Amino acid sequence: MRKSSFLLFLHISVILMLCMSLSSGAVEEDRKVYIAYLGSLPDGDYSPSSHHFSILQSLLKQSSVENYITRSYRRSFNGFAAKLTDEEAKKLATESNVIIGVLDTGIWPESDSFSDEGFGPPPKKWKGSCNGGLNFTCNNKLIGARTYETDSARDTEGHGSHTASTAAGNIVGNANFFGLAEGTARGGVPSARIAAYKVCGADGFIRIGSIRFYSDPVAVGAYHAAEKGILVMQSAGNSGASGLQSVSSVAPWILSVAASTTDRLFIGNVVLGNGKTLTGFSVNSFSLNGTKVPLVYGLQASSGCDEASARACSDGCLSSTLVENKIVVCDNFRGLTEARRSGALGSILETLFDNVSFVVPFPASALSIEHFHSFESYLNSTEKAVAEILKSETIEDSTAPVVAAFSSRGPSVIPDISAPGVDILAAFSPVAAPSSTGIDERHVKYNIMSGTSMSCPHVAALAAYVKTFHPHWSPSAIKSALMTTASPMDPSKNPDAEFSYGSGHVNPVKAINPGLVYDNVEGESLRFLCSLGYDEEKIRAVTGTNVSCPKTSNKVLPRDFNYPTLSAQVKPGESFTVHFPRTVTNVGVATSTYNATIFSDSKLEIEVIPKILSFESLTEKKTYNVTVKGKALSEQSMVSGSLRWSDGIHMVRSPIVIHSYEGLSKAV
The missing domain is CATH 3.50.30.30 (Glucose Oxidase; domain 1)
Structure with a gap:
C-alpha cells in the first residue's frame, strides 16, 4: 500500500490468429474445428509443434492436448487446426493481440510470470521498442520497455512486477509467500503482452491527480491516450484514512479504481x-x-x-x-x-x-x-x-467485498469502480525487501501486497478482457461496460457508500455483454473542459491544439458529460432540481426494448424521460433525461439512488449521487 500506480492498456487491432469454422456440426462437448493461422515460421531455434501445444495448454488448462489438435502445419506456414468451443476460439483469436502498458517501478523480466514460452512474435502493428537499458532483455511476452528514472527498466522495488503480473502474468503453479497463499498465480489476461515503463523508483512515485487538468501531466497524457483509443486506469489513491475528498484521479477520461477485500x-x-x-x-x-x-x-x-x-x-x-x-x-x-x-x-x-x-x-x-x-x-x-x-x-472472510479502509474516498471525485486490492499474491523483484520496513533480508519471487495499486491492474486486465471480445470499442465504451455491470456493494458495510466504491465491485462475466454503453462522441472531452470555464490557453495545454469552445446559448455543465454515474454537487440548505442528459448505444441485441427502474433514497424524487428505450439495430443511439429533485441537504452530506435499464437480459445500472461537499465532482 505504500505506493500508488496506474496502468494503461493498448489494443493492437492486427489479427494474429484468424479463426474460422470448418464444420457446422458439434464435435464432442459442442467443440468445432478451427484453424489458427500464425503466419510464417520465426527465425532461429523454434519448434512449431511445441508452440502449438503450449498455446492450447494455456487455453484449455490441461496437461495433455494432443486429442484436440487435428492437424499441425509446420512447413509452408505456421499454424494448427484444433477442436475448440466458440468461446475458446474467440479467446485464442484475440487475447495475444492485447498489450497492457504498465507505468510503475519497472519489471523483473526473468520472472516466471513474464516467460514467453508458448508465445509467438509480437503483433505486427506493435510500434514500441525494448529500450530497457542496462542488463535488460525483452521477449515475446514482455515486448516493450523504457526507463525514465534510472539506467535500467529492471524493477528493484517489486511494485511494478507485482502490478504487471496481476494484470497479465502467466499461469504459474506453486506460487506462495513462504508457504502462505500457496496455489496457482495468474494474471487477469495471461495471454496478453506487456510493455513496462519505469517512471518511478525508490524515492517515490510521480504525483498524480489534480482538478487543474492543464497542470496535471497524467490527465494530459491520458487525454491524448483516449483520443488514440487507449483507456487509462489509475489508482484512486491510498489516502482513505484522511477521510472524504481524497481520491487522486479526477479526469473523466481516466478510470479510477478503489480497493476492496477478497474472501x-x-x-x-x-x-x-x-x-x-x-x-x-x-x-x-x-x-x-x-x-x-x-x-x-x-x-x-x-x-x-x-x-x-x-x-x-x-x-x-x-x-x-x-x-x-x-x-x-x-x-x-x-x-x-x-x-x-x-x-x-x-x-x-x-x-x-x-x-x-x-x-x-x-x-x-x-x-x-x-x-x-x-x-x-x-x-x-x-x-x-x-x-x-x-x-x-x-x-475465509465472509464479509467481503468491503472497500478497504486505506482506499481513497470521494467526493471531489467519486471512484469509478472497486476491485480486489487487499492481500494480493503476485510476482515480485527478488532483490527487493518483501516488507515495507526496508530492514528485511529475505528474497522472494512472489509477494503479498495491498493497496489501490493492486486493484488497478485487476481492472486493467478486465478492460483488456472486454477488448478481446470487442476490439473496436472506444475507451469510454469499455469504461461504461465495466461500470454499468459492476455489482452493487452493501452500504451497511461501507458507510461512505458510493463515495468509497463508485459504481460497485467489478463483474468480469457481465462486463463483456453490457447491453448498453455510454459512449463519448468526438469532441465531448473538449466540451467538458469548456464547461469548467477554461480559457483557450488552458485548453491548449491539455489538448495540444488550437481549439476554442463552441459558441452556444445553452451553458454546458460538467455533469452533462456522457458518464455512467449521475453525480451532482448542490448547495447546502437549499432545495434542488438537477438534470442529467444521457445517451446510450445499443451493443446487446439488435431489436430490443429497455425499461427504466428507479431505486431511490426517500429524500430524492427521480424522473426518467422517456421510461422506455426501443432499439431496432446494433450501435443505434437513444437519448434520455433524468431529473432529480430534493429538499435541502445539510452541509457535507450525501443522498443516493440508482437507475437501472433492463431488457430482461441485460441490467444497465447507473448510481445517482447528490452531495453538498465543496469541490469538483467528476460529473458535477
Whole structure:
C-alpha cells in the first residue's frame, strides 16, 4: 500500500490468429474445428509443434492436448487446426493481440510470470521498442520497455512486477509467500503482452491527480491516450484514512479504481499470558516456537523521545537494551520499522485498517483498535506480561467485498469502480525487501501486497478482457461496460457508500455483454473542459491544439458529460432540481426494448424521460433525461439512488449521487 500506480492498456487491432469454422456440426462437448493461422515460421531455434501445444495448454488448462489438435502445419506456414468451443476460439483469436502498458517501478523480466514460452512474435502493428537499458532483455511476452528514472527498466522495488503480473502474468503453479497463499498465480489476461515503463523508483512515485487538468501531466497524457483509443486506469489513491475528498484521479477520461477485500483473510493471532487469544492482522512467516515472550511498551523502552513518539515507537525512540529478547508494543503500525531496527524479538501494533494484513520482517501482528484496547488492559493487569505471536494463517472472510479502509474516498471525485486490492499474491523483484520496513533480508519471487495499486491492474486486465471480445470499442465504451455491470456493494458495510466504491465491485462475466454503453462522441472531452470555464490557453495545454469552445446559448455543465454515474454537487440548505442528459448505444441485441427502474433514497424524487428505450439495430443511439429533485441537504452530506435499464437480459445500472461537499465532482 505504500505506493500508488496506474496502468494503461493498448489494443493492437492486427489479427494474429484468424479463426474460422470448418464444420457446422458439434464435435464432442459442442467443440468445432478451427484453424489458427500464425503466419510464417520465426527465425532461429523454434519448434512449431511445441508452440502449438503450449498455446492450447494455456487455453484449455490441461496437461495433455494432443486429442484436440487435428492437424499441425509446420512447413509452408505456421499454424494448427484444433477442436475448440466458440468461446475458446474467440479467446485464442484475440487475447495475444492485447498489450497492457504498465507505468510503475519497472519489471523483473526473468520472472516466471513474464516467460514467453508458448508465445509467438509480437503483433505486427506493435510500434514500441525494448529500450530497457542496462542488463535488460525483452521477449515475446514482455515486448516493450523504457526507463525514465534510472539506467535500467529492471524493477528493484517489486511494485511494478507485482502490478504487471496481476494484470497479465502467466499461469504459474506453486506460487506462495513462504508457504502462505500457496496455489496457482495468474494474471487477469495471461495471454496478453506487456510493455513496462519505469517512471518511478525508490524515492517515490510521480504525483498524480489534480482538478487543474492543464497542470496535471497524467490527465494530459491520458487525454491524448483516449483520443488514440487507449483507456487509462489509475489508482484512486491510498489516502482513505484522511477521510472524504481524497481520491487522486479526477479526469473523466481516466478510470479510477478503489480497493476492496477478497474472501481470503490473513490473520496473525496473539496468545496472551492469561490464555486469551486476540485476532490480529499480518502476513507473518515467522514462529516463536510456542514460546511466550516478555512484553514491553514503547513508552517504557524509549530514551529521549516525548510520550506520544515513544508510544508510537517513532524512528530513533527505542533503546536496543530495553527491547532485547522482548516483544515491543507500539500504538502505531509505523512503529514496526523502529521495532525491527532496535533488535526487538517481535512487535504488537495498533492498526486503523481492519481486515488488511501487511508483510512483516519478523514476528509481528497488528490489532484493531478494539483488540488493542483489550490487549492494553492485559498489559496493565500484571507486572510480568507475556505473549506469543503465531505464524499467520488464512481464513475465509465472509464479509467481503468491503472497500478497504486505506482506499481513497470521494467526493471531489467519486471512484469509478472497486476491485480486489487487499492481500494480493503476485510476482515480485527478488532483490527487493518483501516488507515495507526496508530492514528485511529475505528474497522472494512472489509477494503479498495491498493497496489501490493492486486493484488497478485487476481492472486493467478486465478492460483488456472486454477488448478481446470487442476490439473496436472506444475507451469510454469499455469504461461504461465495466461500470454499468459492476455489482452493487452493501452500504451497511461501507458507510461512505458510493463515495468509497463508485459504481460497485467489478463483474468480469457481465462486463463483456453490457447491453448498453455510454459512449463519448468526438469532441465531448473538449466540451467538458469548456464547461469548467477554461480559457483557450488552458485548453491548449491539455489538448495540444488550437481549439476554442463552441459558441452556444445553452451553458454546458460538467455533469452533462456522457458518464455512467449521475453525480451532482448542490448547495447546502437549499432545495434542488438537477438534470442529467444521457445517451446510450445499443451493443446487446439488435431489436430490443429497455425499461427504466428507479431505486431511490426517500429524500430524492427521480424522473426518467422517456421510461422506455426501443432499439431496432446494433450501435443505434437513444437519448434520455433524468431529473432529480430534493429538499435541502445539510452541509457535507450525501443522498443516493440508482437507475437501472433492463431488457430482461441485460441490467444497465447507473448510481445517482447528490452531495453538498465543496469541490469538483467528476460529473458535477
